[in-house]
Amino acid sequence: xxxxxxxxxxxxxxxxxxxxxxxxxxxxxxxxxxxxxxxxxxxxxxxxxxxxxxxxxxxxxxxxxxxxxxxxxxxxxxxxxxxxxxxxxxxxxxxxxxxxxxxxxxxxxxxxxxxxxxxxxxxxxxxxxxxxxxxxxxxxxxxxxxxxxxxxxxxxxxxxxxxxxxxxxxxxxxxxxxxxxxxxxxxxxxxxxxxxxxxxxxxxxxxxxxxxxxxxxxxxxxxxxxxxxxxxxxxxxxxxxxxxxxxxxxxxxxx
Numbered sequence: 001x002x003x004x005x006x007x008x009x010x011x012x013x014x015x016x017x018x019x020x021x022x023x024x025x026x027x028x029x030x031x032x033x034x035x036x037x038x039x040x041x042x043x044x045x046x047x048x049x050x051x052x053x054x055x056x057x058x059x060x061x062x063x064x065x066x067x068x069x070x071x072x073x074x075x076x077x078x079x080x081x082x083x084x085x086x087x088x089x090x091x092x093x094x095x096x097x098x099x100x101x102x103x104x105x106x107x108x109x110x111x112x113x114x115x116x117x118x119x120x121x122x123x124x125x126x127x128x129x130x131x132x133x134x135x136x137x138x139x140x141x142x143x144x145x146x147x148x149x150x151x152x153x154x155x156x157x158x159x160x161x162x163x164x165x166x167x168x169x170x171x172x173x174x175x176x177x178x179x180x181x182x183x184x185x186x187x188x189x190x191x192x193x194x195x196x197x198x199x200x201x202x203x204x205x206x207x208x209x210x211x212x213x214x215x216x217x218x219x220x221x222x223x224x225x226x227x228x229x230x231x232x233x234x235x236x237x238x239x240x241x242x243x244x245x246x247x248x249x250x251x252x253x254x255x
Contacts, residue, residue, distance in 0.1 A: 038068035046075035083111035102132040118148035136162045155179050170196040174205035204230050204239040
C-alpha cells in the first residue's frame, strides 16, 4: 500500500487548518499571541510547551491552551494521549466551535494512525465525515486508515468519491492505483497512475507506483527509469529511499 504517514508529517499538515482557525477565537479572548507562541514552542521545546499549555489551561486558556497541549504531545511522540485529548477537544467544540469539529477529529485520527491504531482512526474519521461528507482530505485520510486495515474495497470507494469531486487529484489517483494493485486490478491501477502523471508529471507517488506495476509486467527498464526519476527529483526524501530500495530489490532478484 502507499507509504504510511511519516512521523509528524500528517499531524503537521492537518494542524495547519485548526492552528490557523483557533486563533480567531483566541483573538476574542485576547490570547492570540500566547497561542501562537505556544504552538511555536512545540517545535523547539515540546516538553516545555506542554507544561506551559497546562499552566495556561489552569489560568483559563480554554480551547487554544488544550489544542497546544495536544500538539506538544504529538511532538513528543505521545500519539495516543494526543489523540485522546484531541477527541475530547472536538467534543467540547460541538458547542463552542462546531465548524472546527471535523478538522479537530481529523487531527485526532492522524494521531491514532501515528500510534498504529488504524481502527480507531477509521472510526474517528467516519465521525468527522458525518459533519463534512465531501471533504476530500478526510476521505483520503479514511482511505489510508482503511487500507491499513486491509479494507481495500472501502478505501477505493472513498477515493472514488474524492475523484468524482475533483478528477485532478493526482495524489488520490496514485493512492487508488496502489489499492487496485493490491486487489489484483493491475490494468485499472496502471490507468490511474498514467492519468496521475498526465496531471502531475512529478508526482513521486505515481512514479513509485508505476515503477512497481512496470516491474510486475517484466518491464525492468521502465521500472528503473521511474524510480531513478524519483531519486533525481526528490533526493534525500522517504520517497527516494523507497525508490532506491525497490531498485536494489529488483537487481537482487535478477542475479
